[in-house]
Amino acid sequence: MLSVRGVTVRFGGVVALDAVSFDVFPGQIAGLIGPNGAGKTTLFNCLSRLYQPSAGEILFQGQSVLATPRHRIASIGIGRTFQNVALFDRLTVLENVMVGRHCQTHSSFAANALRLAGVVAEQAGAQARAMELIEFMGLEDFTHWPSGGLPFPIRKRVELARALAAKPKLLLLDEPAAGLNHDEVHVLEAQIRRVRDTQDVTVLLVEHHMSLVMSVSDKVITVNFGRKIADGTPEEVRRDPEVIRAYLGTAA
Amino acid sequence: MELLLQQIASGLTSGAIYACVALGLVMIYVSTDHINFAQGEMAMFSTYIAWALIQAGVSYWVAFGATMVIAFAGGLLIQRFILKPLEHAPVLALVVCFIALLSIFNSMAGVIWSFTVKQFPSPFPKGDLTGAGLVSYHQIGVVGVTVVMLGLLTCFFRFTTLGLAMRAAAQNASSARLMGVRVSWMLALGWGMAAAIGAVAGMLVAPIVFLDPNMMTGILTYGFAAALVGGIGNPGGAVIGGFVVGVLENLVGTYIIGNELKLSFALVIIVGVLLLKPAGLFGRVNVKRV
Numbered sequence: 001m002l003s004v005r006g007v008t009v010r011f012g013g014v015v016a017l018d019a020v021s022f023d024v025f026p027g028q029i030a031g032l033i034g035p036n037g038a039g040k041t042t043l044f045n046c047l048s049r050l051y052q053p054s055a056g057e058i059l060f061q062g063q064s065v066l067a068t069p070r071h072r073i074a075s076i077g078i079g080r081t082f083q084n085v086a087l088f089d090r091l092t093v094l095e096n097v098m099v100g101r102h103c104q105t106h107s108s109f110a111a112n113a114l115r116l117a118g119v120v121a122e123q124a125g126a127q128a129r130a131m132e133l134i135e136f137m138g139l140e141d142f143t144h145w146p147s148g149g150l151p152f153p154i155r156k157r158v159e160l161a162r163a164l165a166a167k168p169k170l171l172l173l174d175e176p177a178a179g180l181n182h183d184e185v186h187v188l189e190a191q192i193r194r195v196r197d198t199q200d201v202t203v204l205l206v207e208h209h210m211s212l213v214m215s216v217s218d219k220v221i222t223v224n225f226g227r228k229i230a231d232g233t234p235e236e237v238r239r240d241p242e243v244i245r246a247y248l249g250t251a252a
Numbered sequence: 253m254e255l256l257l258q259q260i261a262s263g264l265t266s267g268a269i270y271a272c273v274a275l276g277l278v279m280i281y282v283s284t285d286h287i288n289f290a291q292g293e294m295a296m297f298s299t300y301i302a303w304a305l306i307q308a309g310v311s312y313w314v315a316f317g318a319t320m321v322i323a324f325a326g327g328l329l330i331q332r333f334i335l336k337p338l339e340h341a342p343v344l345a346l347v348v349c350f351i352a353l354l355s356i357f358n359s360m361a362g363v364i365w366s367f368t369v370k371q372f373p374s375p376f377p378k379g380d381l382t383g384a385g386l387v388s389y390h391q392i393g394v395v396g397v398t399v400v401m402l403g404l405l406t407c408f409f410r411f412t413t414l415g416l417a418m419r420a421a422a423q424n425a426s427s428a429r430l431m432g433v434r435v436s437w438m439l440a441l442g443w444g445m446a447a448a449i450g451a452v453a454g455m456l457v458a459p460i461v462f463l464d465p466n467m468m469t470g471i472l473t474y475g476f477a478a479a480l481v482g483g484i485g486n487p488g489g490a491v492i493g494g495f496v497v498g499v500l501e502n503l504v505g506t507y508i509i510g511n512e513l514k515l516s517f518a519l520v521i522i523v524g525v526l527l528l529k530p531a532g533l534f535g536r537v538n539v540k541r542v
Contacts (some may be wrong), residue, residue: 048430050426070430070480071435072432074431074432076428088420088428089423090419091423095416102420102433123411153411166432
């Protein structure tokens, strides 16, 4: 499904990622963990084409992600959410989710300006699909609220709904549990599973919340100082001495 | 009383035109954070194109439509070929660029069509509604055309997916890009639409102020004032601001300071708004997270 091969990113003299390779298979939920500054978000930004790696290749369904222009990422089937939530604050929840569908709509400017029949149908379709997702994420009460004023956990759900609107095959979640309380993390865990099971997507998540990662993931990839140090089932990774050293340090 | 009504009517007419100019400014401001100083001159140039078409024997409304299309294409091309290469340029470079565009359009119009003042036809019948010189048909026409255009624009932005994509691109460009929105093209469309709206303003005002290369200078100043009153960054506010400024300007000019000082009233509004309520009537206060 997703194959990351030897990806290296340098910021000036700092090597943020050093030849990281791993695979994610269809239908998996994969967790990417590592201490602060390990390079997790950097890797995510390469996947969604915000950064250009200096070496390596990323393949998505056999297709090179790095050769795909940024505005096409959504239409080849990669969706993502952000650590600190990047919604369109002045648009309503419904409108936010509808923008998520943008890459699936095709009518031209002229047709839009003239409001041709096809556009009306497309618009209605987009709205219906958006409403489905809003229901799916339990956001019905907020449909017509501007997203900017909503509480953080709700905004995170809106962002997830928006990402799902593009019908992604691979969903990248950047710290979905950050800023959530204990109960909300439980809800999130169920939601991630439900998304994978019912929306037919593969999930790759970056997360600090260990119990969430360990319980939800089928496989866990660990990075530290830009290098991959472990890759396996949650059980294997939990016992890995390298991982324990990275998180707990070594005796002086 | 009669004078008052007359002044309010003519204030609403100028207000409609200021609203169009302000709307053009705001459309570009919300998506790029730039103030297009050439907005007025672009409108003036478009009006000359309409004039040339009408002189060539084209009927008024055909020329009107054709000019909007030409202005749209012109705005789009300016964004693609002049502003897109300057995407990462510092803001001062852009200000210089806008001022350059302003004087280029101004001089070009002068070279092509000369600086002599020309009459521009009005598509509306002469005379007035009440028979007492209160409200002329042209005034009603100007307000009508503006309101229809604003209505269409509102529908476009609210009810079409492309309008939604343009709003999304203006609010959060990188997020929009990840949703598959082609942000750079959305900016180009915004420029095209702003230019077309400006062209309408120019064609509507030309029968009143007469056509010459400097006709939009004062109007642009009122447009700025209108955009600021409404809260720059709020399209609906810009329109209301336009009407407010138009009516106030006429009343203040007639009853308080006299017509010669009317333009300075626009400047007073600009300074006043910036000093007392920088967010305008409907603008949002920008809070920066640190």
